[in-house]
Amino acid sequence: MAFEVLIVGGGTAGWMTAAALSRLLPRGTAALTLVESEAIGTVGVGEATVPHIRFFNAKLGFDEAEFMARTFATFKFGIEFRDWARIGDSYIHPFGAFGEDIAGVPFHHYWLRARGAGDARPLETYSLPILAARQNRFARPSADPEDTRSTFSYAFQFDAGRYAAFLRAFAEARGVTRREGRIIEVTRAGESGRVESVTLESGERLRADLFVDCSGFRALLIGQTLGEPYEAWSQWLPCDRALAVPCPTAGPLTPYTRASAKEAGWIWRIPLQHRVGNGHVYASAFASDERAAQLLLDQLEAPPVAEPKPLRFTAGMRRRHWSGNVVAIGLSAGFLEPLESTSIHLIQLAIGYLVELFPLHQPDAAGEAEFNRIMALEYERIRDFIILHYHATERDDTEFWRYCRAMTVPDTLAHRLELFRERGVIARYREGMFLDPSWHAVLLGQRVVPRRYDPAADAPPNGVLAGHLDHLAKAYADAAATLPPHETFLREIGAHHEAAAA
């Protein structure tokens, strides 16, 4: 009898899991069923991603233009952060490194040296994706490493509901069985405590060998049934509510997400092809729901097309994402606010490790241990990165920002901050999706300026360094000007949703 896998819950996590397992596991390895209920909504809003999503899509064999047209997707060069370190600040965390290393020394050391000597050019002068983003231009990177236009990567912003539907069609075509219905009961084996089956409202029982809990915040199996404890991170990430509301697009199609800091949280702006997704993530201990709604609605570029939809959450994760024969993927495993667009990436990572560590027998203590070790590290590294945005600020205009500034951060982040402040170096760890350029962008964007740069960066004579910086600045500016407007490019490659409809 085939190994039975039951995915509990549709939505982005459930259908990504179903689609990936149906594509990656050899036929006959596992029988895949997904149970979801149309009566239960999904959290899915306009969703921004990181470049890794392209590998996921490529593994599944998706055509990029078709995927974009079907999910109303836009291209994404990075995230603009407004008002974070100081009100009035704006920096972009791009998908690409700044400048070029010289003699093995990272570029930002040379930039710091020049800055100390009075060169006022901002760091983004040396980033093609930022320059292009600010001009609303986009093109895919060049494959020629000599071309300045090879110095970036990209991701998407898309409609998560449509992405789930797109994945569902793919998964069902590959033999995933979808069952409609609410789960009213979970049955566990007496002795081992393993989950045996779930019972639907109709009375039907679905048995399986492995359950993937994609039930979202409900955490039906991993939380409600197995009681795996949730480790809250609210002392570092006090935001616990969000309001989401779409509105029409006013102005050009931007190739980036925006995160604007507010009195007690931040507002996202995610451009899709047909509308803009907006949302306010805020801390209920520091702001009322009314005030949060007002701040969100006041800054919309066009009148909202729906009522703001409220969400509640607690930042954190379960120490054990895999427990017995239940593997939690998505919000059931943990939650980190979408400040750095990491939700889908964490789903993707979990799917990747589930495939890599696919249970060979039951129970599979070794697979479980390794999955939990790795996933915890991945969550914690992203957690640190997000906390950085709040903590490294000069804002003291509200109680919320004063709290964030003064809070004690996790040791791993404290070390990173001290090391960067001391000597401009990024602490190195194997796990963690954000690489050095991302830390450079956000640390410097948050005005964490190293006291000292690398002594080796003093090697080039003044004139040589200045000439090199001039040359780079011109190369990036020239290259950015050659990219077409974002919307033009989107239509040219057939990625516009009207192309799919036609």
Added chain:
Amino acid sequence: MSGQAGLERVQRIVIVGSGVAAWAAAASLAKVLGPAGRLRVVPAAETADAGYGGADSLLPLHDERLGCLRDAAAMLTAGDGSCGWGVAFDGWSPHARPWFLPFGSIGAGLGPVPFHQIVLRLRREGRAVRLADYSLPALAAQSGRFAWPGGPARSVLSTCRNALHLDVAALADALRERAGAAGVMSSRAPFASAERAGDGRIAGIHTADGTRLGADLVLDCSETAVLSGRDPWEDWSPWLACDRALAARVPRAADPPPYALAEAHAAGWTRHLPLAHATSLVAFFNAARGGEAAALASLERAGLAAEPDNVPLRFGRRREPWRGNCVALGAAAARLDPLVVGNLHFLLTALARLLELLPAEPRSPACAREYNRRTAAELDNARDQAIALYKTNGRRGEPFWDECRAMAVPDSLAYRLDTYASRGKVVLYDEEPFDEAAWIALFDEQGIAPPRNHPLADGFPIADLEAHLARIRAILLDELKRMPAHADHLARVRAAERRPDNAAREALP
């Protein structure tokens, strides 16, 4: 534009030591400090051991900051050495055949399926497949051929790494010359004492002739840890039980084989490290288990002519090699059982790390913390790999080896062993010194056999998997055909290094 004016700066670096660690540090640091900086080398009054038996191995690093230390050809020539593709382990495994641990990848995956999972599947179907048959380094080692790894991405050679087997004293001499050419000054009078400030930092170094050298940063590159010797040391002897070594060098008429040999004997092992014209032999043993006789016999079998040196061993590492403004490097910082690569390698990685974290201010606690964390992680991983070789040995009936098999290993290694045994998955931690393939080769040949392959490997018909292996084999053999004999490679490198137009490069640090 230059200079980080107005701040306390590290300008005076004193290196204490007389061996390869001191000169490697001096040669690579010389260019970083610039004209304003002062770099002094103060010899330590001690006899430099220069690695076990005066020879050691390393895997070249490509970190640009290392300057001349990343020039494999120059180091090969300076160290009168040879190149290696890996280590042949003889007498270690349960199957009793010698096996080869190659540097670099083994085979190539098929779609999402890792290569070794394909091999596990084929074995389950009754096919006898050896990993080493799909490794260019292993094949080249067997046939005595060598070419520098590298080349275009996706080429087979770009997936390989190599070792250098070097005469440590000769390398140290060459590095001293480079350092001197780069303007590094060295004191004639040896180290006498360190002047400690109230906070424990070293304010200056006094030499035997009464000179005081002010110091912002001090590197303890001495063999006997004259500055850091009292700092806590983590002792690895519970797991790495060899506590003495006999070292000798035997001349060799034949061409050097492009690999090192680790030959187990009744109470330890013997390293055969081919240099350009001689072979360095070091027999590591446990004295209490009567290893000296076995060690001696092993050297005699390898042609020992003269009385060998008998040296004590102390495997372990400094818990915090960087304390205050003093960084211990080389033997003062760590001593590893050099089963896979030598201590010279970890000197090089430590230097690369120090250059990345080179403090700009005398007080740099975060740099020290990061340096210590990464150093400890890397060394513990290397330690685990060495312990794994002892733990999984297949020699039954010899007390030394029976005890090794029975020993409790560090948790980090126990976890790796369990995870591999369950499914052929290699656990990797921060700062792994070797590729995943080195762990796979070790586990596989030392008899850790997962009960079944990954289900992904079941997704292909057997014929497809066999065709994939045949394809790899053909590509490797084709590459092998084009590869020169190791001796020819060495001769060519030496000739190129000694051409006059290389003189300019030699002068650079």
